[in-house]
Amino acid sequence: MLGGGVPRDGRRSLSGGFPGVGLVVVNALSSRLTAETRRDGTRRTLEYARGVRVAAPDRTGPADGSGTVITFWPDAEIFETLTFSFDTLADHFRELAFLNRDFDITLTDDRDPGAPRTDRFRFPGGARDWIAQRSTAPHPDVLGFERECAGMEGTVEVALCWGDSGDERVACYANSRPTPGGTHELGFRDGLAAALTAWAREQQRLTPADPDLGPTRLGAGLTAVVSVKLDHPEFEGAVRDRLGNAPVRTCVAEAVQEHLTTWLRADPVRAAAVLARIPVTSRD
Template sequence: MFDVSNQAVNEVLAGRATRVAITLTPDGGVRVAVDGPGVPFEDNADLDGPGLRAQLTQTYVGPRTLGRDAALVGWLHVGLFVATALSSRLTAEVRHGGVRKVQEYVRSVAVAPPAEVGPADDSGTVITFWPDADIFETTQVSSDTLVERFRELAFLNRGLDISLSDERRPAQSRSVQCRFLGGARDFVAFLDQHAGTPVDPETISFERQDERMAGTMEVAFRWRNTQEERFRTFANSHPTLAVSTHDLGFRDGLAAAVSAYAREQRRLTASDPDLQAGQIVKGLTAVVSVKLDHPEFEGATRGALANTAVQACVEEATREHLGHWLREHPKRAEAVLGRILHDVRRD
């Protein structure tokens, strides 16, 4: 499922399309439609990569790395082939050059070559597949899980337009569209919508490109009057674990900036130790997203980002930006620092 939708999202992020629409159909199928010029079935010189037929039938087609803005980079990925292999039936429709072509597969085998079935007054690519009940214990797809993931992608890729329609039960059909222009700032607001009141209403955020890590970072965070921390970290739009280098760098940057400001304001004495990240993140909601040309992952599930340069780059950027924010907003800074020191002394 996600291999097909990620492929469509990559078309948008690469600038070849503008929107993705996923539909759960009444007969148990999943339809993934993306606009744009449509991907021709056959390879040709105008394509930046393989044709659709190759994508549907080959496990490896073209370069592995799709670039820092791609939704799926650095993970085990076999592309559209996985949908062909795991579906009892799959149809591919391409509207390109005023012509509509369709090809059908049954349990990985093409029924016939791609065939013209009529004219097309628009363009795009549609993949519809039916998960194979002989392979999966259940072929039911959770719409809530899909919405959560598509919402993440829309937050992390500003302006991405992706929708999900669940038509499996006509009397209870639902449709959700995800498109956010505020990026990580909107993500923080979403995570905080049922939390306590903010220590300061402003969401602190920044974006930076750093060629030392061959990528970009987008960070947004704010403190709330709660003990719970909400951390979400991503690398090339994939969720990552707390041991990832960008997460560690962000926490180090927070600790350095707040400790330095506390000393400037004489809220820490010369004999007081620096504040630690664990003391500062209580009540913090944060989204840290990096997009890298060459992400490296480790761990049993390859869920931890391992690029060593990322930690120092994110630490430096966080320390500098938060340090400037604290000095430029003394009243707001006092509310944040007062909250942190109160918790530290209480503990």
């Protein structure tokens, strides 16, 4: 049984950019699906077989509280294996909980009555909690912020830190959907470069003749999450996996530049440690 995550306010959350499509796809790929709703003291059940409604909604009894339970059986004529992986589902639920701090998600596996498994996922710190867990530093100094931006009709949440590893790990999401690139990632790198270039010039690590720091020189040891939640997301590419909303780039860049500049100026020692990781004398 999959426990549902319910937001405690009306904020943008789990939509992947195609409202309602998720359940439609599950229904089409299931040999049977039932939807049980509880509302106004009444329980009603609706049943589908291979995407086709079997009968009109049926009142099945009284109910306490409100909510919806979806139960489905994958179609053996479509899938080669019908076994669910608890670990795979747990990884996905954990990711959703990090990206949506107001969610409380529970995953329960009752397939083995002698050894049931249950995991609960809730991270009030949002992306900051994720970075703190993923960073290679023993006590990572995480910058995290969330901002509403009318220009892109949505919100942006960013968390980042620099660790001891030389690798770069930047994960980007649009409406909680993993996106390997797009305008939110470009904006993040623009803001990062602008803030660090300005700080390097203030500290005379760059001369007037030196070019600005380019994004390719800022990733060593960087771990970051960039998450935008949009009212009207636009996805591009052959598999629609890149975010295309043009205003997102400007909004994210401005937010990252402002917050990172404040973060650097608040602690010159910390700022110096960040600049020390960047090869400011090399050319892109």
